[in-house]
Every structure is written in structure tokens, then in C-alpha cells.
Amino acid sequence: xxxxxxxxxxxxxxxxxxxxxxxxxxxxxxxxxxxxxxxxxxxxxxxxxxxxxxxxxxxxxxxxxxxxxxxxxxxxxxxxxxxxxxxxxxxxxxxxxxxxxxxxxxxxxxxxxxxxxxxxxxxxxxxxxxxxxxxxxxxxxxxxxxxxxxxxxxxxxxxxxxxxxxxxxxxxxxxxxxxxxxxxxxxxxxxxxxxxxxxxxxxxxxxxxxxxxxxxxxxxxxxxxxxxxxxxxxxxxxxxxxxxxxxxxxxxxxxxxxxxxxxxxxxxxxxxxxxxxxxxxxxxxxxxxxxxxxxxxxxxxxxxxxx
Numbered sequence: 001x002x003x004x005x006x007x008x009x010x011x012x013x014x015x016x017x018x019x020x021x022x023x024x025x026x027x028x029x030x031x032x033x034x035x036x037x038x039x040x041x042x043x044x045x046x047x048x049x050x051x052x053x054x055x056x057x058x059x060x061x062x063x064x065x066x067x068x069x070x071x072x073x074x075x076x077x078x079x080x081x082x083x084x085x086x087x088x089x090x091x092x093x094x095x096x097x098x099x100x101x102x103x104x105x106x107x108x109x110x111x112x113x114x115x116x117x118x119x120x121x122x123x124x125x126x127x128x129x130x131x132x133x134x135x136x137x138x139x140x141x142x143x144x145x146x147x148x149x150x151x152x153x154x155x156x157x158x159x160x161x162x163x164x165x166x167x168x169x170x171x172x173x174x175x176x177x178x179x180x181x182x183x184x185x186x187x188x189x190x191x192x193x194x195x196x197x198x199x200x201x202x203x204x205x206x207x208x209x210x211x212x213x214x215x216x217x218x219x220x221x222x223x224x225x226x227x228x229x230x231x232x233x234x235x236x237x238x239x240x241x242x243x244x245x246x247x248x249x250x251x252x253x254x255x256x257x258x259x260x261x262x263x264x265x266x267x268x269x270x271x272x273x274x275x276x277x278x279x280x281x282x283x284x285x286x287x288x289x290x291x292x293x294x295x296x297x298x299x300x301x302x303x304x305x306x307x
Contacts, residue, residue, distance in 0.1 A: 053145060054149055057149035057153075058153045076161060077161065080113050083112045091104075097234070101270070102270045106179070106268065110264050111232070111260050116158070117199070121203060122203045125206075127207060127210070127217065129210065129299070147203060179270075184273060185266045198289070201293075204292035204293065205288070231257045232254075237251060
């Protein structure tokens with residue numbers, strides 16, 4: 001057991017020494033590293049103490065992703081644009097999916113931009129233990145800082161993609177498209193936060209399971225692609241209820257579908273807004289995040305033996 005006193009570190013090798021040290025005033029110790037952890041251990045004070053390291057990981061995630069590439073950060077813009085264009089050609093031009101008065105490309109770009117934030121948060125966080133095993137095995141810091149840094153760095157990428165959406169929004173608005181920002185737009189940051197938190201929760205759960213079951217890493221990418229099709233990314237939620245009422249429940253019980261539908265309602269004034277959907281999404285997000293923290297905390301004690 002490691003005891004950190006202000007100015008020095010003491011390593012106790014037996015229970016007697018640990019018991020003696022525990023009698024010292026708790027305020028004297030900066031913090032204690034022990035294998036005994038609470039079921040839910042989310043120490044905000046300790047995370048704040050390591051805020052510089054958190055920002056360092058954020059910088060690492062942003063800078064190194066497209067390092068030594070020709071286009072560099074432009075890939076942040078190219079990917080959603082090409083995806084939205086592909087969806088427009090296939091689902092709107094070929095499959096004749098209607099988007100009402102909203103231009104199909106702008107409709108798809110809004111859904112893709114919001115979905116990409118969840119997608120990158122989930123897929124990147126789900127590989128936390130494997131990609132950072134060398135760091136985790138050598139030095140102590142709150143392990144949850146790594147997935148938190150991923151959520152923050154992806155938020156910066158989402159901001160860049162949102163600027164591209166705004167540029168196309170202004171273009172279509174000037175050309176007379178029937179689009180408008182709803183007053184509920186003030187809650188859009190909350191919606192983005194929920195998207196990041198549910199991605200964080202699922203990512204920590206998957207990352208913890210991948211340490212023992214390596215096959216899961218092959219299923220994550222495939223599973224996320226399937227999840228996109230039941231998250232109303234490229235079609236209105238009302239269309240699923242109208243065309244396929246028997247399987248519409250797959251979408252209606254998907255909190256991500258409510259998030260994307262609500263985001264389009266806020267940004268474009270199309271679709272529906274449901275308080276039930278928002279409350280349901282909030283409940284599922286908090287549950288997933290809680291389970292993610294519990295499983296992540298249990299796994300971090302022994303993962304180095306299995307990675």
C-alpha cells in the first residue's frame with residue numbers, strides 16, 4: 001500500500017504498518033493508493049489534482065491522430081461531408097426517403113455530425129486498457145482520466161464539424177430553405193453532453209470486457225455500424241413508425257435515436273421533441289455511466305495480468 005504524505009511517499013508492507021499509518025490525521029495524507037476500492041470510486045478532487053495530465057492527454061489525442069498525414073485535421077471535415085453526401089445519394093435519391101422541407105444533405109449532415117461524436121467516443125474509449133497498458137503498468141494516476149480525455153478531445157473535433165454544419169446551414173438559409181433554429185436550442189450543449197456520457201459509459205464497459213475477451217474488439221466496429229441504422233441517423237423517426245410499425249420499437253427504445261431526432265429538431269426545426277424521450281435518454285445514460293464506472297474500477301485492479 002502506498003501512502004502519499006505532503007512531501008514524501010511511504011510504502012507500507014504489512015497490515016500492522018498500514019493500521020499504524022491509518023491513525024495519522026487523515027488531513028496529513030495527500031492520498032492513499034490501495035487495492036481496496038469502493039464499488040463506485042469517482043474522486044473529483046483527485047481528478048482535479050491531475051488536471052494538467054488530463055489536458056496533456058487531450059492534446060495528445062488531438063495532435064497525434066492525423067500526424068504524418070497529408071491532409072491532417074482536414075479529415076475532421078472530409079469524413080462527415082462524404083458520409084452525408086453518400087447518405088443523400090443512397091437514402092434520399094435512390095430510396096426516396098423524404099426529409100420534408102429540410103434539404104436532404106443538411107438533414108443528413110446534422111445526424112452524421114451528432115452521431116460521429118458518440119461513435120468516436122465509444123470506439124476510442126473501448127480500447128482504453130489495451131492502448132494504454134504500457135503507461136498504466138509503470139506509473140500511477142487515476143485511470144479514468146484517459147477515457148475522460150477522449151471525451152474532451154472528441155468534443156473539440158465535434159466543434160470543428162459543427163462549424164461546417166453552420167456554414168452549410170447559412171448557405172441553405174440564404175437560398176430560401178425552410179429551416180429554423182428552435183428555441184430549445186439552448187439545451188443543445190446538454191444533449192451533446194449526454195451523447196458523450198453514454199459513449200463514455202459503453203466504452204468503459206467494453207474496454208473492461210476486452211481485457212479478457214479479445215473477440216469483442218472485432219465486434220465493436222461492426223456493432224456500431226448496425227447501431228447507426230437503428231438510431232435514426234439517415235431517416236426521420238416518424239418514417240420508421242409509419243413504414244415499419246412492427247419493428248419501430250427497435251428505434252423508439254434506442255436513446256441515441258431520441259438524441260439525434262431532438263438534435264435535428266433543435267438545429268433544423270424538423271422532427272419531434274418528446275419530454276418522455278429526453279427523460280428516458282437521461283435515465284439510460286446515467287445507468288450506463290454508473291455501470292461503466294463500476295466495471296471500470298473493478299477491472300483496473302487486475303487488467304495488467306490479462307492484457
